[in-house]
Amino acid sequence: MTSITSNPITKVLIANRGEIAVRVIRTARELGYRTVAVYSEADADAPHVQMADQGVCIGAPAVGDSYLRSDKILEAAQRTGADAIHPGYGFLSENADFARACEAAGLTFIGPGADAIELMGSKRLSKIAMIEAGVPCIPGYEGADQSDNTLIAEAKRIGFPLMVKASAGGGGRGMRLVHHERELAEQIRTARSEAQSAFGSDELILERAVIEPRHIEIQVFADNHGNCIYLGERDCSVQRRHQKVVEEAPSPFVNETLRTAMGAAAVNAALACKYRGAGTVEFLVDKDRNFYFLEMNTRLQVEHPVTELVTGQDLVAWQLQVACGETLPLSQDDIRLQGHAVEVRLYAEDPRNQFMPQTGRVLRWDWPERKDFRVDHGIAEGQVISPHYDPMLAKLIAYGKNRQEALRKLASAVTDTTLLGLNNNRLFLENILRHPEFIAGNATTAFIEQMFADDDSMSVTQPSALTLATAGLIYFQRGVAQSPSGYNWRRSSPKSYVYDLEFEGEHYRVSLKDDNDHFSISVGEETFQLELVRWNHTHCTIVYQQVREKVCFAFDGDSLALDCGTGHFLFTDLTHAPAVAALAAGSGQIKATMDGSIVAIFVEPGQTVFAGDTVAVLEAMKMEHQLKATLDGVVESVSCSVGQQVKSRQLLVTIASGDGE
Template sequence: MTAETSSRTPFRKILIANRGEIALRIIRTARALGYRTVAVHSTADAGARHVREADQAVCIGDPLPAQSYLCIPALIEAARRSGADAVHPGYGFLAENEDFAQACHDAGLVFIGPSAEAIRAMGNKAGAKVLMQAAGVPCIPGYQGEDQSEARLADEAGRIGFPVMIKATAGGGGRGMRLVNSAAEFPELLRSARSEAQSAFGDPEVILERAIVRPRHIEIQVFADRHGHAIHLGERDCSVQRRHQKLIEEAPSPAVDAALRARMGATAVAAVKAIRYEGAGTLEFLLDAEGRYYFMEMNTRLQVEHPVTEAITGLDLVALQLRVAAGEPVGIAQEDVRFSGHAIEVRLCAEDADQGFMPQSGTMALWQMPPQLRVEHALQSGAEIPPYYDSMIAKLIAHGDSREDARRLLMAGLEDAVALGVTTNQAFLHRCLGHDVFAAGGAT
C-alpha cells in the first residue's frame, strides 16, 4: 500500500450544512459523481428547493430559523440520523468555523474543507498576517499587536500614517471595518468598529492597516491536497462592492497581465504550502496602481464567485473539493491549467438599492431567468424570500470570448430576467455594468 492510498478517506453520502442555491450547487456535482446527498433545513425552509432535490432531508430548526443552520450539535445529529459520512459546509454559515470542522472530525465525519487547525490559523486576521509575513507574502504595513488600548492604537495609527483602515480580526464581510482619514476621527470610528465586531463576531479585537488609495480587490483561487501538491487557478477581480461586500466579480482581471498573474499565483501557492493547507481556498489581495499587491486575508472555503473561475478554466471546483477531501491528489499540474475567454458574475440581491440597500422579503410572484446565462438560484414563481438570511437570491454569470462579449451578454441577460414581487438590485447591477468606468475595466 502506498502512502497516497493509506491516506484516503472515502465517503458515500454528503450532508450539506447550508441552504438555497449553495446547497443546490453542491447537490448538482455530488449527484453527477454518484454521491448521495442530505439536505438540512429550518422550519422556514421546509418547502425550499434544496430540500426537495436532495436524496434525504432533515429539519434542524424550530422555532428559530435564523439560528438553526448555525447549531453545530443539530447538524452533527442530522448527519448521524441520515447516515451521512461526510459534511460539506457550503460557502456561508459555518464554512469557516473551526469548531464545526473539529466537531465533524470528532464525530468520524469527513469534513469537505481544510482542517480545523488551518481554519483557526487563517481565521484571525492578525495571526494570519504574521503567518503570511513569515512565508514571504507581501502584507500591508500596519499593527496587529496584543495591546488593544485606545491610546496604543491611536499612536500606531499615527505611526502608520493616515488614511488608516481599522479591521476586526475575526470574521469578514466588511463588518468591523472603518476607513479613518484623520487622527481627529480615529477614536469615534474605533469605538464604532469595535462595537460592530463584538456584535457580529463576539470579539472586539482589531488590527490597523495603511489604507491603499483606490486599490483593486484581487483574489487568487488555490487548491492543495494532503500529498503536498498545490496549484492556483488564476485571479478574480472583485473590486465592485457595496458596504465592503462584493457585487460584481470577473475573471481574469482587466488589471492583471500574465506576468503579474504568475507572480501572484506563485505567492499564493507558497503561502498554502507553508501552512500545509488542504482543499479549496482563496487568498485576497489589494493591488495598487503601480502593480504592487498586499495580502488582506484568506478565505478557507469555496467562494460565492467560484463560477467565473469555472467558466474560464473548464473545471468543476466542487468536484475538486470532493476529490481532495477523499484523500486523492488534486490531479492537475500547474502547467495544465488553461484560461479561456472572460467571465463576469453579478449577485442579484433582494434589497432596495435606492434605500441604502435595505434587505427585502416577501413572495416572488414571477421568477424567470434568461437561458443564455448560467444562473445559480433556488427560486421559482411563488417562492417565499424569508427575512432571516443573507439578501443574495441568485448569481448570474456570463462567459464570452472577450470581456466585452461577456459584459454585453450579462447586460442583456439582466434585461431579460424577470423577478417580480420582491424588490431587487437588478436595475442597479445593470447600471453598474453599463457605467463607462466599468466598461473600460477601470473600476477600483
C-alpha cells in the same frame, strides 16, 4: 496524476442553505453521492430541501437556533448516515471548532484542516504568518494588545486614512475606513460592536488604507499529498461597502508577470498553513501593480463560477476528490485560462434606499435560457425572503470568448431576468455592466463611489409617470380579465377610469380612458397614448410611441409588482379603500425599516434629540442599521427593548416636535 483513495465518501450533508447548497447538491449527485439537506423552519419548502435526497429540520429560523448549531448538524448527519459534511460558505464554513467536531464524530469535513481555518480566520494571526512566509502585506497593527488606547496610538503611528477591520470578519462587517483622527474612537466602537455580533469576537486590526486599489484574488487548491496549485485570478474590484458586486476572470488589469507573482505568493500562503482543498487568497493591488495580502478565505468563494468557466473545471468536484484522499486532478502546467467570465450578485435590497435589505414574497422569478449564461440560485416563486439570512438570492454569470462578449451577454441576460415581489438590485447591476468606465476595464474599489454614485438605479426614488401609466393600464386590464365576459369585453364608446395608487407612502392619481385596447392615460400634467397588443397573467405587450415592449408583472391581492426597466416598484390599489391620513415626513414616528432585532437603544422618554441623531440600532440580514430622528424634539415614548424582535414598519420611538406643533 495517480488517484489514491483512502477516505471513501457515499453521502454528503450540506451544512448550508440557498444557492450554495443547491450548487453543491448538483455536483454531488452528478458524481453519485447521496445528499442530505439541513434546514430551518423558515426554509422547509426551500429549493435546496426539495433537491436533496433527504432533509432534516435543525431548528427555528434564527441562525443561532439552526444553521449555526453544530450539535444539531452533527446529529442530522448521524441520523441520516452521512459520512461527510460540506459547509458551503458562511455560517460554519470557517469555524475551526466545527471542523474538529466533524473529525471527532468520524465525519469527513470537506474543507481545510481546523488549524488552517483557525490561523486564517484571524486577520491578526494570519497577517503575522504571512509576513513570516514572505507574502507582501500592508503596513499596520496586528498586535495582541486590543485596548482602545493602544489602537488609537497605533492608528496615529500608521497615519490616516486607515482601515479598522474585524480580525475574525469578512464581507465588510466590522470594517471602517477612517479619514480623520476625530472619527477614530467612534469607528473603533462600532467596528467592535458589529464584529462581536457577526463573528463572536471583537478583536481588531489596523491597516494603512490603500486608496483606489484593485481587489484581486487567487484561487488555490491543495491536496493531502503536498500538491498545491493556483487557477488564475478573479477581479472583485467593484464593491459597495466592501461587499463584492461584480466578479470577473481573468482580471482586465493583471498581466502574465503579475499573475505569476501573485499565484506564487498565494501558493506560498497556502503551503505556510499546510492547506487542503479549495481556498482563496485575496490581495489589494495598487495602480503600480504592487500587491498586498488582504486575507485568505478557507472555503469555496461565492464567485467560484467565473473560475470554473475560464478553466473548464468543476471546483466542487475537486473538493470532493481531495476530501476522498485523491491527488489534484491537474498540475500547474495543465491549467489554461480560456475566454472570459463575469458574475453579478442579485440581492434582495433597495438601491434607492441606501441598499436597505428587503423582505417579502417572491412573486415571479424567471431568467432567459441562453448558451453561456448560468444562474446559481436557491429561490422559488412563492418563497418568503425572511430577515434572518443574507440578502443574496442568486448569481448571474456569463461566459464569452473575450471580455467584451462576456459583458454584452451578461448585460443582456440581466435585462431579461425577472424578479418581482420585493425590491432588488437588478437595474443597479445592469447599469454597472453598461457603464463606459467599467466596460473599459478601469474600475477600482472606488468605482461606485466616484463614477457611479449618481446612477438612476440609486437616485430615482419614485416611479416615473410612464411607469404609473403602465401600472394603471395593468390594473384596468386585470379588471377586464376578471369580468364575466373576459377578454372579449368591448365598449362602443371610450370610458374613463381613475385609480389611486400608493407606493411607499406616496399617493398617485392615474386617469385612464379606454378605447378598445387604445388608452389615453394621464398622470399629473403628462398624458400617454398606449396600445395593449397582448396580455396574460404574467406579462403584457404595450406599444408606446410606435415601439413595442414586453412588461412583466405579478399581483399579490391588490398589490402589483412591476419592473418596466426603471427599477422594481410595488404598488397598492387604494381606489376603493377608505381615506387614511398619511404620516408626513419628519412626523417623529420612528419605525422599523424591516424585520429584525433591536440591538441598541440610545434614548429614553423626556430626552431631547435633534434630527439625524441615532435613536436605536436594528440588526437584520447580518447588518446593523441605524434608526435616526427625523426632527428636533423630545422623546415622547420608546416602544421597544434591546433584544426584541420587531416587524417592518413597527413603531419603535415617538418624538414630539420641539416647535410646539
